[in-house]
Each structure stands twice: as C-alpha cells, then as structure tokens.
Amino acid sequence: MKTMIISSLTKKRWERFKSVKRGFVSFIILALMIFLSVFAELLINNRAIIVYYNGHLLFPTYSEMIPGKKFGLDYDYETNYRALEKKFRKEKNGNWLIMPPVPYNPFENDLKKGKYPPFPPSFKDRHFLGTDNVGRDILARVVYGFRTAIFFSLILLFLNYSMGISLGCIMGYFGGKFDLFFQRILEIWSNIPFLYVVIIISSIVVPNIMILVLIMAFFGWIQMTWVMRTMTYKEKERDYVLAARSLGASDLRIIFHHIIPNTVSVIVTYAPFAISGGIVALTSLDYLGFGLPAPTPSWGELLLQGWTNMDAWWISSSVVAALVITLVVVTFTGEGIREALDPKMHTIYE
Amino acid sequence: MNIDDSLVRVIRLKKYFPVYGGFFLRRRGWIYAVDDVSLEIKQGETLGIVGESGCGKTTLGRCIAGLYKPGAGKIVFQGQNISELNSVQLKAVRLKMQMIFQDPFESLNPRHTIGQILKEKYEIHNKILPDMDMEISGLLEKVGLSPDAMAKFPHEFSGGQRQRVGIARAVSLEPAMIVCDEPVSALDVSVQSQILNLLLKLQMEMGLTYVFISHDLSVVKHISDRIAVMYLGRIVEIADAPLIYETPCHPYTNALLSAIPVPVPGNRKKRIILKGEVPSPENPPRGCRFHTRCPFVQEICINEEPVLESVKNAGKNHYVACHFKDEIEFHT
Numbered sequence: 001m002k003t004m005i006i007s008s009l010t011k012k013r014w015e016r017f018k019s020v021k022r023g024f025v026s027f028i029i030l031a032l033m034i035f036l037s038v039f040a041e042l043l044i045n046n047r048a049i050i051v052y053y054n055g056h057l058l059f060p061t062y063s064e065m066i067p068g069k070k071f072g073l074d075y076d077y078e079t080n081y082r083a084l085e086k087k088f089r090k091e092k093n094g095n096w097l098i099m100p101p102v103p104y105n106p107f108e109n110d111l112k113k114g115k116y117p118p119f120p121p122s123f124k125d126r127h128f129l130g131t132d133n134v135g136r137d138i139l140a141r142v143v144y145g146f147r148t149a150i151f152f153s154l155i156l157l158f159l160n161y162s163m164g165i166s167l168g169c170i171m172g173y174f175g176g177k178f179d180l181f182f183q184r185i186l187e188i189w190s191n192i193p194f195l196y197v198v199i200i201i202s203s204i205v206v207p208n209i210m211i212l213v214l215i216m217a218f219f220g221w222i223q224m225t226w227v228m229r230t231m232t233y234k235e236k237e238r239d240y241v242l243a244a245r246s247l248g249a250s251d252l253r254i255i256f257h258h259i260i261p262n263t264v265s266v267i268v269t270y271a272p273f274a275i276s277g278g279i280v281a282l283t284s285l286d287y288l289g290f291g292l293p294a295p296t297p298s299w300g301e302l303l304l305q306g307w308t309n310m311d312a313w314w315i316s317s318s319v320v321a322a323l324v325i326t327l328v329v330v331t332f333t334g335e336g337i338r339e340a341l342d343p344k345m346h347t348i349y350e
Numbered sequence: 351m352n353i354d355d356s357l358v359r360v361i362r363l364k365k366y367f368p369v370y371g372g373f374f375l376r377r378r379g380w381i382y383a384v385d386d387v388s389l390e391i392k393q394g395e396t397l398g399i400v401g402e403s404g405c406g407k408t409t410l411g412r413c414i415a416g417l418y419k420p421g422a423g424k425i426v427f428q429g430q431n432i433s434e435l436n437s438v439q440l441k442a443v444r445l446k447m448q449m450i451f452q453d454p455f456e457s458l459n460p461r462h463t464i465g466q467i468l469k470e471k472y473e474i475h476n477k478i479l480p481d482m483d484m485e486i487s488g489l490l491e492k493v494g495l496s497p498d499a500m501a502k503f504p505h506e507f508s509g510g511q512r513q514r515v516g517i518a519r520a521v522s523l524e525p526a527m528i529v530c531d532e533p534v535s536a537l538d539v540s541v542q543s544q545i546l547n548l549l550l551k552l553q554m555e556m557g558l559t560y561v562f563i564s565h566d567l568s569v570v571k572h573i574s575d576r577i578a579v580m581y582l583g584r585i586v587e588i589a590d591a592p593l594i595y596e597t598p599c600h601p602y603t604n605a606l607l608s609a610i611p612v613p614v615p616g617n618r619k620k621r622i623i624l625k626g627e628v629p630s631p632e633n634p635p636r637g638c639r640f641h642t643r644c645p646f647v648q649e650i651c652i653n654e655e656p657v658l659e660s661v662k663n664a665g666k667n668h669y670v671a672c673h674f675k676d677e678i679e680f681h682t
Contacts, residue, residue, distance in 0.1 A: 239456035243519070246417055247471045248444035257470075261461045 016340040023336015026329040033326070037147040044102040044140045048081040051097040102126055104137035106144040106297040111135045118312040130314035132305050138315060142322045144297040149326075152209060153278030157271060159217035164224025165267065169255055171225070172232025179229070190222045202290045209292060216281060220274075227270065231263040265341035272334025276327050283323065299323060357527055357559050358391040358414060363423035365409050369632060381631050383409040385583035386423075388658075391527070396553065396560040398574030398591065400567055400606070404631060406583040408452075408531055411563045415449045415529040416440060428526065445475055448520035452532040454512035458504040464490070464515055465500035471522055485522075493518040493548060510541035514548065521552055527559040534569060546573055567610050571595060576667070579603045582631055582639045585658060589668040599661050599670040601678065602640050638673065646678055 018024050041061050042049055051058040053071055060066050060081070068075040071084055082103050088095045103126055104110060110131060111117065117135040121128060129138040171179045198215055205211065235241065236259060244254050279299075285291035286300020294301075299319050306316025364387075366380040383406040391397050391414075399407045412418045414425060416432050424431050432443055451457035458467055468486050472478050479485050487497030493514040504512055513533060520528050530549065534542040550573060552558060564570045570577055571591060578588040579602065587600040598604045605622040624643045629635050635642050641651040650673050658671045672678070 239451045239453055240459040242417060243449070243451055243457045243516075244459070244470070246415055246444065246449040247519070248441040248474050249470070250474075253474065257462075258459055262459070264461075 013340045017336055020336040020339050022332050023334075023339065026332035027336060030326075030329045030333055033146065033329070034150055037143055037150065040143050040147060041100075043100050044104070044106070044137070044143055045100045046081060046103055046105045046108055048085070048097040048099050051081070051084075051095075053095050053097075102128065102137060102139055104140050106136060106140040107295055109135040110137065118309060118315060120312070121314050129318045130312070132302065132315055133309055133312070138302070138318050141297040141302060142299070142318055145299045145302065145319075146322065146326065148209065148292070148296065148298060149279045149282050150275070152213060152282050153275040155213050156216050156220060156278045157274050159213065160220040160224050160274065161267065161271075163217070163221035165228050165260070167221070168225040168228025169232050169259065172229040173236055173251065173255055173259065175233070186222055186225060190219075192219070194219045198285060198290050206293050207291070209296075212282070212285070212291065216278070224270070224274075227266060228263065231266055232259055235259045235262050269334065269338045269341060272330050272337065276330040276334075279323075279326060279330075355392050356390045357393045357428065358561075359424075359426040360387060360389050360391075360410075360414065361424040361426065363387045363410070363413060363425060364421045365406075365413055365418055366421050379632050382406075382583045382634055383631060384413060385634070387580075387583070387585055388423075389578060389585060389588060391559060391561060393526075394553075394557055394559055395575040396562055396573055398570035398577040399561065399563045399580060400565060400570050400577060401580035402565060402606075402628065404628060405580045406631070407563045407565075407580050410580070411449075411529045411531050411561055414561055415447055416444060417449070441475070445523055446526040448525040448528045450513075450516050450520050450528060450530045450533045453536050454509050454516055455504075455536075457516055458512055460504055462503075463500065464495075464502055464504070464507075467504075467515065468500075468519055468522060471519060475523065477523060489518045489522050492521070492552070494544075508541075509537050510545060513537060513541075513545055517545070517548065517552070521556065521558070524556065525558070527561065529561045529563070531563045532565070533562075535564060535566060542569065543572075549573065567606060579606065582629065582634050584639055584671065586640065586672070587668075587670045588658070589670075593668050597668075599668065599675045599678070600640075600672050601644050601646055638671075646674060648673070 017027075036043065041047075045061060047060040049059070049061055051060060051071075058066065060079070065078050068077065068079045071079055073079065073084070081097060081099060085097055085099055088097060109117075110119075110125070110127070112119070117131050118133045119125070119127060119131045119135070121130040127137050127139070129142065132138055132141065167182065171182050197219075201207065201211070201215055207215070232255075236254075241254055241258055244258055249257070282291060282298070283300040283303065286298040287303050288300070289304075291300055292298050299322065302315060302319040303323075306312070306319055309315055363384055364382075365384040366382055368377045369379045369381055370376065371378040385406075387406075387410060389397070399410060401407045409418065413420050416425075416427075420433050425433055427443060427447060430439070430443065432440065435443060458464075462470075465483075465486055468489055469478075469482060472482065472485075483500070486500055490497050490499055495511060495514050495518070499507070499511075499515075504515070507515070513536075516533075533549070534545050537545060546569065549560065553560060560573070562570060562573055574591045576589065577591050577594045578585050579594070579600065580586065581602050587594065587598065587603045594603060595607065598607055605624050608620065608622045622645070624645075626643050629639070629642055636655075637653050638644070638651040638656050641647045644651065654673070656671045656673045656675075658669045659675070660666065661668045661670050662676050
C-alpha cells in the first residue's frame, strides 16, 4: 500500500524524465555503460569465458587461476587462452573455448618481434583501438579506466553527501551559534589548497583508490554542506514544519520526515554533476601523476601517454572520445533529472 | 473572572523578538510583538482576535498554542502553566491543543499523501489503531472530503479542500482547543463560508474551543462569541461579539469597524480614515499606543498608558483600554 502511494508522484516524475528525450537516452547509455563495465571481465579479458576440455565445462573468468598443466600444456603458470584456442583449433579433437570479444586484459603487454609499440588499431589482432606505448590494449584500459573512475566518483559522492547532508541539516535546523561556528570552519576549510595537499600526501604514501577517495572527500563535502544548510533554513521556516511541531513532532522526526524529503530534488539534481566532477578530478590527478599508482588503468595516464606520443593518434583520440562521451552523457542525464524534478512542473494552481 | 469555566488563561504575556543588525549582527533592539496581554478563554467559546497585520495576533496565537515560548507571563491551559512544562508534558498538552494555519498550500507537507499527513499525529503520540484507514476515512468524511483523498497529494487539491485536510488534522484525537490562525483569509469568499460553517459544525459536535485569529471583521463576527481587538501588541478592547459591533468604545475599534465594506450598493457609510502609519513595533509610542493616530488625542494619552478596564455604561464583560472610554460617543 505504502509503496503504491509513494509511486504516484514518483511515477509522474519518471514520465516527465522520460519525456526529456536527450536526458532519457543519455541515462540509458550511462546505465548501459556502467552495467557493461561491471561485467567487463566477460568482454575484455585474456581469460576465456567458457572452456570445454575433455568433457568438462570450465569458466575461468571468475574462477581461480587455472595453470597450463590442466589443459595438457607444459607450464604451471596461468594458461594463455589465446594460444590454447589456436591449439584446440589445430587439434580438432572436440575441445573448444570462447574468448571475450577483446582477448586482452588491461595489464598485459602484447609485444611483437622486431617492432616497438604503440601499435595502431587492428581488427586482425583484435586491438580495436590499438595499443599504448608498452603494448597494452587501449580499449581494455579505457573500459577498466571508466570503471575505476565511475566507482571512484560514486564512492566520493556517497561520502560527500553523507557528510554534507548531515552537517548541513544540523547547521540549518539548529542555527544560532553552532551554525555561525561551523560556517567559519567551512570558510577556512574551503581555503585549504586542494592540489598542494594531494601532492604532499602522494609524496609520502603511494595513494591507492581508497586513500584518494578520502583525500577528495576531505575537500568535497563542503559544497553539499552549504547547499543543505541553505535548503534546511528555507524549509524549516515553512508552515508544514510548524504544523508538525504543533502536532508534537520531535526534531529528529521533523528533519527526517519533513525536511530531508523536501530537499531530495536538490540532492538528486546535484548528483550527476558531482559524478562528472569526480571523473574529471580523478583524470586530472592521474594526468599530473598524483593519482592512482602505475599499472592501474586510468584515463589520466592514457591522456599523458597520448600527449607524449602525439603521432600515435589512436591513444589520445580514444581517451578524449571516452571522456567527452561520458561527461556529455552524465551531464545530459543530470539536466533531465533536474527538469523532471522541477517542482513547478507539478504544482497546478486552481 | 470566573476561573472554573476557563480553559486557557493568559496572564501578562510578553513575547519580544530580537532584531539583529550592524557589523557583527549584534542585537539592535526588540520587536514588541505581544506586550503584556492578559485574557481568558472559556470552555466551548470562540474568541476572535482581530487587528491589522503586524499587531501581534499571530504571535499571540502561536504562544497560546505553545509554539513560541513566552518571554514573560504565563499561559495556563487546563490548570497547567505550559511555559514551564518539559518536552514530554508539552507533547501531551499538544494533543489537546491544535492549530489550523493560514496558508493551506504551505501547511501540508507537499511530499506526503493526505493519509500520511493525517496519520502523523497518531504516530507521534503512539496512538496507532489497528484500523487506521477506517479512522482516516472517518476523519475525511467529517470534514467533507471523500475517503479516496487518502492516497492523493496536497497539490492535487484546491485551497478549500486542503484547508479541510488541515482541519481534519487538527480535530483528530479529540483536542480541547484549536487556534485558528487566519484559516480562511487565503481562500475565495465562496469557500470561506463553507470552511467557517464546517468549523462551527465541528464545534457543535465536539465541544471545541476556538481562538480565531483574523483581520477580517465580518468573518470574525460570524464565528465569534467574544472578540479581542489588538493594536501594536496590546489588547485595546475585548467584549462579547455583538457589543463590539454595536457599541465600540475604543476609537481604534470604531475606525476598524467603519472600514467593513457594506454589501448594499448606494448605502455608503462614513469611513473614518486614520492618519499616518502604524508605528513600528520595534519602537512603540509612549503612553497610549494609539495616540499618534487617534482623532481624540489629549495630553494624558501621550503620557499615560491606559489600562484595560470595564466600561461603565456598557454591558458587563466589556473591557477597553482608553482614558476616555466613558466619554467618547461614536455615531455609528
């Protein structure tokens, strides 16, 4: 019953969101991109999806490392499935395997005798976007880099929002000296130079993704706090809050039942823009070399490679295209959400 | 004053709001919103409070409803001084004392359905019944809405319908008193009378006591048993409703009454136009607060503040704060 009731307004918003064509299409593309990147191991990997060997079906993608001996090869390290595929084809004894469309993982160097990478795009080698200057597949690095960037942004968003919403709400709701004090703290905090702190920290420790998220969140929560503070100030003066208080509602109840649900459109509207901000920030940090450590696939590192190898046009054009498409899609989704949540669209004055 | 039948006694209530300004937002002064008001509300009656905007009638109403803490003075509700209660006791009192707000577009949470809005009071006071939906539809029927309104959102209703929801919320769980803060002034004239009649009907059925705040004198006349006229945070005249309209004793009341439009064309009465503006409540005039605009102003009015006293010639229960209440005669 309850979900049914709530869905009536949500449904209207969803319809409205769907009617914003550009935003809706972008949303579908973005969702598809995230979905595919989550299962990137099945699409871009040097492990086979399915191996049929002597009457057994094996799924190496998500299983433990399978040594070459298992398939009658003469080595103990991880099976080279690309070679195995060729061997199976030659032997023709009923064994088979299915490789992903791009049979490389983002870390392996695919080198050729007598030539130096980067290699241009080649459909024969299934390097659809070519390789970088150490022979790693660019498509693989773009896709895995996207996964890193988007999840980095989502975790960052979550941290920033939880901090910003809770503190902003408390500041706006209780006001007074507490609010005044934290306003000054925020002003001082927002003047700490972000880049210097990142440089200092990454010169002391090699940042992994969690440390990087924490550093970014350390600076990122301020904006949301301001926004929530203002919104709470605005909402708490409205009569329905007073009405709730006259019913005997507690402060907590007023905050969680009345104020936060009424600021949700702002919270949701800011989210896509915060995500694209996160992606750009991570990319630029990686570009500057203060981001994730070396072999991690990242767009910033690819950009740097593209910049140093300008004649290998496929590197820079791939990563720039990926960046542009992602940011455009995220921004359009955000615009669509904003338009769908615009309260003026739903208020009919009779 | 007979204490036995009084539900609420307001004793020398004061409520000042600080005014901030300057470089460090220091307190610059006070707004004297309600300044030394005493009155008594009897069980089952409707007390109308009238006055122009900014005279403190809403503040008085909110103090009585326990939404503002009084700066000084006491509000005694059913024998309890509500400004001294702790939060648990106050919550219990809130159950008996409800409020209807002016703007029905603002007073309902736009993100909650009517069902959720009406259920909230039961949730807060842990009074959830096994058959809540029946209870809510009963409430909705009581205020003249159909039960399928429960699943709708406030924005799907007109102003009058929303105000009915506000009334349903106020009358649920059997309150003793309802403070109506301009409940009809945001509505169309045609809807106003429906809402007023609904309020009267509910009062008859449930034995409610109303504090009815309004700037519209004809609305107040329709609904009130007694009327208090406020000017700049003070009560200047308080009397039974017919007395106020027939024999006003305060020059301000007289001017206010003369401003009521007459619905008969051609039958124009002489309006008393007051000179000047209402003085700022931040800096109210000395002496009688009305002396800056009073047509009968004398020396004593500027220096001495009149007290609320009963009038000699008029009937009982007619109190006026004017030095010349027994002398001035208005030709109405």
